[in-house]
Amino acid sequence: MVLATNALVLLLTVSQLTCAVYFVDVNSPKASDANPGTAELPFKTINRAAQLVQPGDVVVVKAGIYREHVRLTRSGKPGAPITFIADPPGSVILTGADPITGWERVDGNAPIYRVPWKHRFVINRRPDGSLVEHHPDDERHKLWGRAELVIVDEKLCLPALTLDELRVAWRRHVEAVKSGKPSPVLQPPLPNLGGPFAGMFCADTKNQWLYLWLADGSDPNSHQVEAATRGALFGLSPWENRDGVRFVHVRGFVFRHAATFPQRAAVWLHGSDNLLEDCIVEEMAGGGVLVHGAMRRCVIRRCGHTGGGSAGTNFLNEDCVWEGNSWKPIDRGWDAGGFKLAWAKDGVFRRCVFRRNGGPGLWLDIHVRNVIITDCTFWENEHHGLFVEISRDITIVRNLFVRNGIGIVGKVEWPDWGIAGLTIAESQNCVVVFNTFAGNKDGIALREQGPRPLKTDDYGVIPYHNRGHVIVGNICAFNRGYQLALWYDNGFFGWHPAERDKFKTEAAYEAWLKANPDRVFDPTKVGMVIDRNLYWGEKGQKLILYGVPWRPKHREFNDLSEWRKATGFDQQSLIDDPKFVNPQADDFHLLPDSPAHHLNAGRFGAG
Incomplete structure (x- = not known):
C-alpha cells in the first residue's frame, strides 16, 4: 500500500506538470458533476471525468461504491496515457447492481x-x-x-x-x-x-x-x-465503439455484478495498448473482462461464464488469477473456462493461476498463434488445465498442471475423452517443455480429428492437424488415466465403428484411405519430437495410449521399449518415481535424488 501511495504521488506530480488531474469522490458532501473535478470540489461520477479526459490526464477516484457505467470513448497517446486510479487501490467498487x-x-x-x-x-x-x-x-x-x-x-x-x-x-x-x-x-x-x-x-x-x-x-x-441493472461497467463494446480505445490505464478497481451475457464483458478495454492493473473482476452474470494490451496482478473470479482477460495482438497477462468462473452450465463444447480466446496472436501468459474453473482453465481456440505460456499453474479445473485447439506456434514452458479433469468441480460429461492437464487438438508447431503434470485425468494429450481446414488472413487455408510439436523434458506422474495419450480418432488406427456400415469390409476402408491420404495422419511422420520425459504411474494408472480405444489398431504401452520400437519416440525418456518433495501437500518441487534432474525435466527441475 505504501508503494502504491508513493507511485500515485509520483504519477500525480508528473501529470500536474502538463496535464489535468480530475478527482471523483462519491462520498464527498461537496461532490457534483457540475464541479470542476478538483480535490476540493470533486465530481460525483467517474463517467463525468471520462467525458473530459485528454491524453496524459489522470482521474483519481476516491473510495466508495460507484453505481454507474463509465462510457469511455477517448484514447491516450504513446507516452501520454489516460489513467484511472482507485485511491487507495481496492477501495473503489464499480458495480452494475x-x-x-x-x-x-x-x-x-x-x-x-x-x-x-x-x-x-x-x-x-x-x-x-x-x-x-x-x-x-x-x-x-x-x-x-x-x-x-x-x-x-x-x-x-x-x-x-x-x-x-x-x-x-x-x-x-x-x-x-x-x-x-x-x-x-x-x-x-x-x-x-x-x-x-x-x-x-x-x-x-x-x-x-x-x-x-x-x-x-x-x-x-x-x-x-x-x-x-447495467449490462456493462467500464468502456463500450465493439458494437458501440468498433475501434475501441488506446493507451488507457486502469488501476486498483473492483468491478462486480454486471448483467452480462455469455461472451460479453463488463469491462471493455478493447482497441490496443491498454492496461488493467491490480483490479478485481468478479461475479458477473456472464462474461467478465476484455483487454487489448496488458493485464497485471488482476483477479477474475466467480463469473457465470468465462472470466476473460487480455487478448488481441501483442497482449500480456501477468501475475493474474482466474478462479471459479463458468460456474453456469453453459455448453462446454461451445465456450467455457477461466479464459477463452480466439484469433489472438503474439501474446504472453506469465505467472498466472487458473484454478477451479468450469470447462478448461485456459482455452486457446481458432488460429491463436505465437503465444508463450510460462510459469503458470493450472489447478483442479473441470476439464483441461490448458486446451490448445486449431492453433499454432504455442510455447508452453515451466508450468504446473494438477488434478485437472478428474471431477473435483463436477463430473465431466461425455465426450470426456482427450481431457488432460494439457490437451493439444488439431494444432501445429507447439513446444511443450519443462512442465509438470500430476494427478490429472491424463497428463499430456494430443487429440486428432483433423484435418480441420481454416481460412486465415496470414497463412491462407490451413488444414489444421497435429504436426511439428516438440514435447521434451516434462514430468507426467500419477495422472489417473494415461501419462501421455495420443487420442488419434483417425484412419491410421483403423476404421471407426460408425464407418463399418458405410464400407462393409476393412479392405474397402483401406482402399478409401489410400485414395484419401490427407485423411490419414501417422503420428511418427508429422515432424513431432517426443523425448527426455519422465513418466510414472501408480497401480491402475497407465503409461501411454496410442490411438483411440474404439479403433482396432490402437495400442497401450506400459513400458518404453515397445513404445520406442513402435514410434521412435522417447528414446531418452525414463519411467521412474519423480520424487516430489511432498505431493500430498501439493509440493511438487524435486528431492535432490530425483531422476528428473538428470533429464533436466519438469517445472522445478529445468535449469
Missing part, C-alpha cells in the same frame, strides 16, 4: 415477494422481430444464458424462468429442509463450483416484475437486496 426495496408478498403459501422491474436485457433480435434475452439463442440456454443477477446480503441467488417454476422450487426446498436434507434447488449446477446461494429469483420482463424467495423464507425488505 442497485439496491432493490419495496418488496411486496405475492398471494399464496410460498414466501415469494415481488417488485416492479423495468429492466430488460436484450442481446439480439430475431428475423420475426422478437427479442433475444438469452445467449446462445437456443432452448438449452433459455435460463442460464440470461443476464439477470440478484444479490442478497452479498450472496448470489439462483435464477428460475417463470413464477410457476419459482413456486415449485420453493416447495422442493421446504420439503428438503424439513427432512434435514440439503436443498436440491439451491445447489450449484456443478457440485463444487459456485454458491452458496441466498435464494431464487425470476425476472418476468414481459409483465415487468422481479420475484424472489429467500432460503429462510424471510422478508427481503429486512435484507440488503441488490439486482444488476
